[in-house]
Amino acid sequence: MTCQLPSFGDLPIGKRIPDTSFAVDAFKYKTPEFTYFLSHFHQDHYGGITKNWTFGPIHCSPITAKLLAHVLQVPSEYIKALPIDEPFDLGNGHTVRLLDANHCPGAVVFVFDGNGRRVVHCGDFRYRDEMRDWPGWKDAAGEVLPVEDVMLDTTYCNPRFKFPKQDTITEAIGDLILRQVNSDKATTYATLTADSPNNNNNKSLWDHASTLSPPRRRKTLFVVATYTIGKEKVLQAISDKCDGLPVYVTPEKREILALLELEYAGIFVTDPKMSPIHVVSWGMLGEMAPGGWKFLPNWSFAQQYLDWMNSLIVDASDHYTHLTGIVPTGWTWEFQRQHGTSSVFHNQTKTGQEHLNMYEVPYSEHSNFEELRSFIEFLRPARVIPTVVGKSRNEERLAAYFRDLVDAKRRHEMGFTGLFGVRKPHTSQTDNNEGEPNHSPIPPTPPKPQPDSTPNPPNTSTSTVCCPICSTVTDRASINSHLDTCLITGSISDEPTQNSNRKRSGGSLISPKLSKRRSDSTSSQTKLSAFFLPR
Numbered sequence: 001m002t003c004q005l006p007s008f009g010d011l012p013i014g015k016r017i018p019d020t021s022f023a024v025d026a027f028k029y030k031t032p033e034f035t036y037f038l039s040h041f042h043q044d045h046y047g048g049i050t051k052n053w054t055f056g057p058i059h060c061s062p063i064t065a066k067l068l069a070h071v072l073q074v075p076s077e078y079i080k081a082l083p084i085d086e087p088f089d090l091g092n093g094h095t096v097r098l099l100d101a102n103h104c105p106g107a108v109v110f111v112f113d114g115n116g117r118r119v120v121h122c123g124d125f126r127y128r129d130e131m132r133d134w135p136g137w138k139d140a141a142g143e144v145l146p147v148e149d150v151m152l153d154t155t156y157c158n159p160r161f162k163f164p165k166q167d168t169i170t171e172a173i174g175d176l177i178l179r180q181v182n183s184d185k186a187t188t189y190a191t192l193t194a195d196s197p198n199n200n201n202n203k204s205l206w207d208h209a210s211t212l213s214p215p216r217r218r219k220t221l222f223v224v225a226t227y228t229i230g231k232e233k234v235l236q237a238i239s240d241k242c243d244g245l246p247v248y249v250t251p252e253k254r255e256i257l258a259l260l261e262l263e264y265a266g267i268f269v270t271d272p273k274m275s276p277i278h279v280v281s282w283g284m285l286g287e288m289a290p291g292g293w294k295f296l297p298n299w300s301f302a303q304q305y306l307d308w309m310n311s312l313i314v315d316a317s318d319h320y321t322h323l324t325g326i327v328p329t330g331w332t333w334e335f336q337r338q339h340g341t342s343s344v345f346h347n348q349t350k351t352g353q354e355h356l357n358m359y360e361v362p363y364s365e366h367s368n369f370e371e372l373r374s375f376i377e378f379l380r381p382a383r384v385i386p387t388v389v390g391k392s393r394n395e396e397r398l399a400a401y402f403r404d405l406v407d408a409k410r411r412h413e414m415g416f417t418g419l420f421g422v423r424k425p426h427t428s429q430t431d432n433n434e435g436e437p438n439h440s441p442i443p444p445t446p447p448k449p450q451p452d453s454t455p456n457p458p459n460t461s462t463s464t465v466c467c468p469i470c471s472t473v474t475d476r477a478s479i480n481s482h483l484d485t486c487l488i489t490g491s492i493s494d495e496p497t498q499n500s501n502r503k504r505s506g507g508s509l510i511s512p513k514l515s516k517r518r519s520d521s522t523s524s525q526t527k528l529s530a531f532f533l534p535r
Contacts, residue, residue: 005031014151014387017112017119024121030055039123040107041067041229053078061098063106066259097136101125103365104230105260111136121151127371132378147381154386154398155366163362170233173361174241180220187218221309221320223278225285225327234328238277239267246275273312285325297358299350322355328363376402382411
């Protein structure tokens with residue numbers, strides 16, 4: 001029986017570069033007719049690649065090339081590492097440049113040029129103002145070259161997501177841990193003796209004041225959740241803030257880190273007794289509530305990890321007394337926003353086990369809403385194509401967030417029928433990706449699309465723009481806050497259900513198994529045997 005190979009039209013629009021055979025992060029669509037590009041080494045992007053890959057070279061950054069060879073064991077003849085920042089000739093008049101995406105190590109933005117058109121594919125990225133200085137954007141006269149399409153990472157494309165910049169968050173995490181380390185040095189408290197008559201696991205430590213041993217110093221073990229690759233900047237910030245304190249990782253994790261060309265690779269150690277800063281895999285400390293935006297800690301794992309660590313320390317007086325978990329993800333920002341907290345942290349403590357606590361921190365390696373708008377305002381493309389969309393495939397409504405920033409005149413000249421607009425209707429196959437992070441994000445609550453004739457494209461010589469929701473004219477500096485207010489008062493009917501799932505270019509990013517709340521937190525989490533070293 002002959003298996004029919006996919007055609008270029010089968011690809012979701014966010015994975016194909018128009019008028020070429022170039023496919024980005026589309027490895028489940030296998031055919032030797034495509035030219036493949038991989039933006040970064042996260043499973044929801046490289047899904048479909050195995051050591052048996054034979055469908056042509058995979059174009060990627062040098063770091064991603066190392067990961068393909070080491071982790072997935074892809075044969076070297078099917079890996080093509082491209083230089084960063086320099087144009088690479090793809091033949092037939094096409095070139096591609098790679099720009100650091102400020103996401104995970106090796107992640108890049110692809111800038112394709114050919115046939116008089118430029119297409120930018122962001123993969124996953126965290127915009128920063130320094131990206132405007134990249135020389136590849138401009139011509140010899142210093143003018144920004146026209147961009148036809150921007151395939152945009154719209155993970156946090158909603159005005160509600162205004163979480164702080166990365167540097168602000170990493171600084172805050174480092175300060176938090178440094179304060180606790182210094183506090184531990186000055187804090188002593190009484191501990192239960194093994195033969196205390198009232199030593200009862202069902203009672204708090206502080207219920208047994210009459211049966212306590214002599215005081216000893218408080219000592220905190222810090223456990224940070226990260227991906228296979230990603231969140232390394234958090235670890236660097238902690239080490240820097242704490243005067244070069246080492247960070248414990250497993251030997252397997254250390255092998256991966258060695259491939260990432262990190263300037264601070266020397267901070268990582270594989271002896272857990274050498275550092276109070278430990279790294280665990282994403283999901284071990286808990287998970288986001290399905291359909292909601294509250295973090296559900298795995299207290300059982302936290303206690304078992306603390307017990308395991310103390311079992312490695314011979315001198316009981318040197319045991320850790322407390323455990324603090326750090327969970328860095330932008331999705332925690334929604335919970336903090338809803339509860340009106342001004343802190344960058346949300347702290348949870350286990351009732352009855354006050355020595356265990358978790359800090360959820362809105363550190364993200366995806367762009368927030370204002371950063372997305374700044375990026376599009378800088379490039380002024382003819383189209384914005386969202387690559388992360390909701391269950392209802394509402395690309396048009398997502399793209400409408402940028403209606404006042406795109407080059408509408410050029411869009412019409414090119415024959416596009418809408419802001420997101422394709423020239424012809426397209427129906428694509430479902431790309432059932434699964435990858436990191438495992439969570440149920442907040443689907444966007446975008447404005448309803450307006451007729452293509454309004455509002456008019458912005459005039460950079462004026463200071464006013466037209467709201468794409470209510471058509472109110474406001475000054476450019478106030479448009480983001482106005483959009484936020486408009487959504488609350490005027491788009492209630494567009495509010496997503498709690499069961500909405502994240503999709504990337506039409507493909508599910510979360511496993512159906514994760515769409516239900518797990519009833520047994522001990523059995524549902526990663527087994528300790530998969531992480532702990534032999535005693």
